[in-house]
């Protein structure tokens with residue numbers, strides 16, 4: 001895996017240059033405010049006792065309580081968690097969310113654990129984290145965790161404190177105070193951004209290829225299909241399917257529900273080449289980071305790339321695409337819909353006023369459009385790519401909060 005922390009710092013420095021960020025603030029934002037590494041002892045089903053390494057990185061809390069997900073992966077490292085906490089600071093500021101950036105994780109392979117071991121691990125994480133609640137640090141879900149894991153984390157927190165506190169944990173089931181529309185939020189946000197950018201480029205209703213058909217890619221595909229776009233190719237870890245006239249996305253959903261994979265759908269042919277190089281107007285990487293690199297960037301044929309995944313383009317690929325006239329909607333704008341609805345979730349938990357799906361969708365659409373247009377306007381004003389502009393606008397907000405607090 002590439003050095004995501006180094007890539008995050010590179011984006012930070014480029015954005016700092018746009019707004020002439022004071023060197024002492026840049027230095028302060030180049031290290032997490034607090035980084036905790038701890039061990040979780042776990043009793044395995046066969047009686048063995050194992051220790052699992054865990055992290056929580058709080059990047060900065062000048063803009064509000066630190067918030068965001070908990071990642072469980074076997075090859076997780078501290079640099080990845082630090083980088084993701086910085087990304088969350090930026091993403092929250094891009095979307096005008098009054099929150100700082102946080103990220104946590106456990107070095108473990110959930111597939112190698114039994115259901116009981118997994119539950120004990122997640123509960124152990126929450127106990128060892130010494131959670132600090134809705135006004136300090138709010139963990140949520142990420143790769144390797146889901147609503148069920150968040151339910152256990154909330155239950156642990158409430159047992160420790162002896163108080164019901166739905167706003168202390170995000171991404172939990174609706175029955176425990178979760179928000180409607182949480183599962184679809186990131187994909188809806190990606191679709192909104194893709195449509196806004198496509199309209200500017202006269203590509204509305206154009207052809208779309210999507211790498212990844214998980215939580216984000218599948219919802220993005222369905223939403224864009226409903227909005228009149230032609231989804232000409234979709235891939236997942238099993239392979240890819242394509243149709244120049246546009247795939248029947250609702251039928252593809254039914255196929256994936258039944259088989260667990262996109263391959264073999266309706267006799268649609270697979271792809272001779274990589275989906276990233278497919279003939280389409282809009283490319284949406286929605287699977288993994290660093291999938292477009294110096295090796296394949298020149299073969300991307302799309303005019304617009306919308307980053308649904310985090311950091312799907314390496315810095316070299318980013319430059320190659322920009323030099324080739326490709327428009328890029330960066331991850332911190334395109335995929336901030338999940339963070340927006342997590343903020344709605346905390347608001348609902350604090351107020352005990354739970355919204356219907358229509359209200360969540362309407363408010364999400366407003367926030368996505370505002371984030372997109374603000375980044376676009378900053379890009380035009382400073383004559384920089386949208387990624388640098390989004391980071392610069394976010395940094396300016398964080399700087400203001402730090403200055404008001406007298407931290408510089």
Ligand code: NAD
Pocket residue numbers: 186211212213214215216217235236237238286287288289308309310335336338
């Ligand atoms: P997911 O696990 O639900 O889905 C991932 C998809 O990618 C699956 O369809 C999988 O088969 C596919 N995939 C894996 N390897 C692949 C490969 N080599 N080629 C093609 N497809 C491959 O994950 P998700 O929640 O949809 O997240 C996707 C990306 O979006 C990740 O980078 C994640 O960090 C990012 N993201 C997710 C959210 C969210 O709310 N879930 C928010 C922001 C960013």
